[in-house]
Amino acid sequence: MTTERVIAITGGHGALGRAVLEAALAAGLKVAVIDHAAGHAAPDGVLEVGGIDLTDAGQAGQAMAAVVGRFGRLDALLNIAGGFVWQTTEDAAPAWDRMQALNVTTAVNAVRAALPSLKASPEGRIVNVGSAAALKPGAGMGAYGAAKLGVHALTQALAEELKTTSVTVNAVLPSIIDTAANRKDMPDADPATWVAPADLAAVILFLAGPESRAMTGALVPVTGRV
Structure with missing residues (x-):
């Protein structure tokens, strides 16, 4: 990776987001953290874009505009924002719509807002976070698994749509993350x-870098020893 590259991390205040931030700073990257939470103090040189609801397309656009306004460019979008709930299908308050919104809608809105800048990069990258559990969901995993399968489909469709551009689109499929x-x-x-979050972060940053240019549309299992 070259130090002038700029990455935006959605959901940057979660356990995985923090691990990616730490790894990105260690690699000399310029980083923007986009999160629903507000009021966090950013490390030196990091752009903190807090109070953003990525289920709202307008707010997603504001966030990406802030990133480009600060750094003048955007090279990689890391869609880590999401949510999880264990819930049986018979539950009285189904979470299907909420899981779709937190995992798929957030990624779609972030991507749509970031694409003009990513296409302008010589090595644009989108990295999504799917789930190994979505490939064969167990009991109580229907809503979450369906949403993450949506992330997988988004990843593969986008990869095809963007093959004539500099932008590659891949996803990591972790099992249980040690949080x-x-x-x-x-x-x-x-x-x-x-x-381990640090190990998953290393895979994400590889997919976010120029060295992964031969990969697009990949759903990469990162499953530890489960």
Whole structure:
């Protein structure tokens, strides 16, 4: 990677987003963090774009305009924003629409807002976060799995649509990520078999860099030892 590259991380204040931010700064990249949460202090040189609801296309456009306004360019969009709920289909308050909005609509709006700048980059990149669990969802995973399958479809369709441009589009498909929240929710599991956020971040940043130019439309499993 070259140090002039600019990346935007949606959902940058989550466990994975923070790991990607740390890895990106260590690689000398210029970074913008876009998140629904507001009031976070940004590390030196990082653009903090808080209070953004990416389910709203207008706010997504404002966020990307802020990134380009600060850095003059955008080379990679990392769609990490999303959400998870375990819920059976019979639940009285179904979360299907919410899962679609948090995982698919956020990515679509971010992509549409970022594409003009990404196309102007000599090595434009979009990296989405899908899910290995979506390939064969278990009980209670219907709403989440369907939404992540939507992310997979978005990734592959976009890759085809953008083949005549500089922009590649790929997705990582992690299994369980080793986060504090997952350890709390699954106290009897062995987190040593899960995916460390730093390891997943390394794969994401490879896909966000020029070296991945031969890959587009790939759904890359990152499943640890599960």
